[in-house]
Amino acid sequence: MPRGRFITLEGGEGVGKSTQARLLAAALAExxxxxxxxxxxxxxxxxxxxRGLLxxxxxxxxxxxxxxxxFAAARADHVARTILPAxxxxxxxxxxxxxxxxxxYQGVGNVLSDEDIMALHGVGSAGLLPDRTLLLRLPLGESSERAGVRDAGEADRxxxxxxxxxxxxxxxxxxxADAEPARFRRIDASGSVETVGARLLDALSDWLP
Incomplete structure (x- = not known):
């Protein structure tokens, strides 16, 4: 059986990752x-x-x-029990x-370096990387406004x-994204949900049947 694909959606708060992940999974299933x-x-x-603790x-x-x-501990379990088997x-x-x-998020500031976080990932998840990462992007003001509406004043920590x-x-x-252009695709997250969803599919067009 051929190996499947591992696709991640990334970006800041309020750019629509969860909505677009659901739409993308449905579009692929179709x-x-x-x-x-x-x-x-x-x-x-x-x-x-x-997750509840975090x-x-x-x-x-x-x-x-x-x-x-x-985060590294949660990811290790997620990779071993869900991602890799699928x-x-x-x-x-x-x-x-x-x-x-x-x-x-954990690399902001001067406490941990990117190398520190990658080392934790190497131990916990054997360094697994996505086959493709879709980076959803919005101006910070717009994404913050969306996140505020989404959270209704009850943002997580x-x-x-x-x-x-x-x-x-x-x-x-x-x-x-600049450092790994082969893995990342930048996605304009402005516009309607359907428009953004079409952009995600286009970013995977080289894989689609």
């Missing part, structure tokens, strides 16, 4: 491609338990180092966030951080 839709943190029983509580509940370790069975895995979010933090996260994603 083309006869068996898909698995998953998310991070989460995607397996153990990882979902860790996203609840005060913004300073965890240090950056502890937060990075928790890809090895020939399915296409669509994941709402993955390693690049850890690199962007990471999404609720200051604007400067989210600006640094967006800049980090751009650096990753």
């Amino acid at each position: 083309r006869g491609i068996e898909t698995v839709l998953t998310r991070e943190p989460g995607g397996s029983e153990g990882a979902e338990a860790i 996203l609840s509580g005060a913004a300073d509940r965890w240090t950056i180092r502890a937060e990075a370790l928790l 890809v090895e069975a020939g399915k296409w895995v669509i994941c709402d966030r993955f390693l690049d979010s850890s690199r962007a 990471i999404g609720g951080r200051e604007a400067d933090f989210h600006s640094a996260v967006a800049a980090a994603f751009e650096r990753f």
